Amino acid sequence: MSTTQTHHPLWVAFGTGGVVGSIRKGDDGYTVTMAGADQVAGTYPSMEVAKSALHARMTPGSDWPRFEEH
Numbered sequence: 001m002s003t004t005q006t007h008h009p010l011w012v013a014f015g016t017g018g019v020v021g022s023i024r025k026g027d028d029g030y031t032v033t034m035a036g037a038d039q040v041a042g043t044y045p046s047m048e049v050a051k052s053a054l055h056a057r058m059t060p061g062s063d064w065p066r067f068e069e070h
Contacts, residue, residue, distance in 0.1 A: 010070045013066070014068065020062075020065055021037075029046075029050075030046065
């Protein structure tokens with residue numbers, strides 16, 4: 001018996017105060033989760049749309065976050 005694990009890339013978003021959220025690539029798109037949230041913020045068709053959605057959920061006037069793949 002063998003098992004196959006699927007690696008779903010994860011990007012962590014950093015703002016000026018630290019981690020603000022993450023984006024995970026899944027089978028259905030890119031899922032955004034904000035730091036400290038109990039639920040996902042949404043799933044989007046592309047990484048660029050997911051980045052924009054994450055930024056839109058940050059405090060108004062926040063600089064664009066830095067994304068690092070983990």
